[in-house]
Amino acid sequence: MPLILGGLAFLFKHPAAGRRQIVGYRVPGDFCDVHLSELYPLDYSVAALGPVRVASIPVRDLSDLLARHPAIERAFALAELLDLAMLREWLLNIGQRNAQQKLCHFFCEMSVRLRAVGMVNGDGSVELPLDQAVLADTTGLTLVHINRTLQQMRHDRLVELGKRRLTVRDPERLAAVAEFDTSYLRVEHGRTAVA
C-alpha cells in the first residue's frame, strides 16, 4: 500500500494493441492504489513521471492502523470516494467534450490538485512534467492533434506548457472553456497532504 510523498505518477490500462489509456494521476499525499491486493487483483498499471518518493505501508499493519486511528480510516474512505468522483468526471470529460475542452479540464484539475499540495513555483506555474504523448493517452486524442490544440491554446493565451511546468495564463477563461467545477475535488475538506 504505497503512499506518494514526492513526485508524480499515473495509472493506465492497455487495450489490446499499442494504445494506452491513462486512468488517473497520483500526487503527493495520494495512495497509489487503495486496494488490498488480496481482495482485488489490480486491473491497471502504475508508472512514475520522473523521480518519485514513496512510503510503503505493509498491508499487515494496515487494518491495525485503521482501527487505531479513525481519522486515517476516514481519510482512506475519502480517498476512495474522491477517486470515484474523479473517474466519473473524467468519463464525462472524455465522452462529451472536444479536444480543447478536454485539455482545459485536465489542466484545471491538475492545477488545483498540485496547488493543494504545494507543487507551485514562484511564478505561479505548477510542477507538471509531461510530454505531449502522455497528454494524448490521457485525453484519448492523437499526439498530433494534441500538439495543434496546444498551439491554439498557447496562441489564445490560455496556458503555456513548458518542459516540466504548466503555466495557466488565464484561469477564469480556462475554467469557463472546460466547464470546470472544482467541487468534485473537495480540496477544502482536509484531504491535502495526508503526510
Next chain:
Amino acid sequence: MPLILGGLAFLFKHPAAGRRQIVGYRVPGDFCDVHLSELYPLDYSVAALGPVRVASIPVRDLSDLLARHPAIERAFALAELLDLAMLREWLLNIGQRNAQQKLCHFFCEMSVRLRAVGMVNGDGSVELPLDQAVLADTTGLTLVHINRTLQQMRHDRLVELGKRRLTVRDPERLAAVAEFDTSYLRVEHGRTAVA
C-alpha cells in the same frame, strides 16, 4: 443507502448544456451509491430504467450493521472496488475505441452482469430496456450514429436489440471486437446477488 432488488438504474452527470454522460449502471444486488452522503455530497444523479424495487438501509443502522457482519462489510468494500474497476474500464472504452467497439463492450459488460443476477430470458436474451438515446449518452456518441452502428451490428449478426431485451447472437465475436476481458467484473467472486 439504497440497495437495488429488482429493475435497472443508471447514474449520470450533466456538463453545462443539454448533454448528458451516463457514468454507470446498477443491477439488482448493487448499491445505488456507496456514499455516506454526510461524507461526500453526490456529484451525479440517478435515474431508473423502468420500474425498480429498492431496499433502503438507514445510514444510522449502517455502521452498526457493518461492524456486526464482517461479510457485509467486505461485500461493501468489494462493491466500491468493483465500481472503480468498471469506471476505469469505461474510461478506456470511451477513450480508445471506435463506435462499434464501444457498443460491443457495453453489451458484453451488461450481458455478464445481468446474467450474473439471473435477468436472462429462456431464449438466452437478456433483460435490458434501453432506447438508442440512452446508448448514445452511455457511449458519448450521437443518437444517429448509434442507430447506424446498431444496424451494422445487426447486419453482422453480432447482436439484436429488441424493445426490452438484448440478444447476443455471437458472443465470441462480440467479445473479440470489443477486446472484452471479463476479469475486471469479478463475477465469480461472490458478488452476485447480495440479497
Next chain:
DNA sequence: CGACCGATTGACCTGCGTCAAATATCGTGG
C-alpha cells in the same frame, strides 16, 4: 559530429456529428 528524442508541420482522409425530414411503434380515448 552523429544519434536520438520530442515538438512541429503539411497533405490528405474518414468516422462521426449535424440538420432535417420521413417512418414506424404504441398507448389512449372516441
Next chain:
DNA sequence: CCACGATATTTGACGCAGGTCAATCGGTCG
C-alpha cells in the same frame, strides 16, 4: 376498431474535428 398525438427508429445529404502518414526541425548528450 380506428384515428391521433407522442415517442422511438430510420434515412439522406453534407460538413468538420480529429486521425493518419510521413517528413522536418531543434535540442541534448555522449
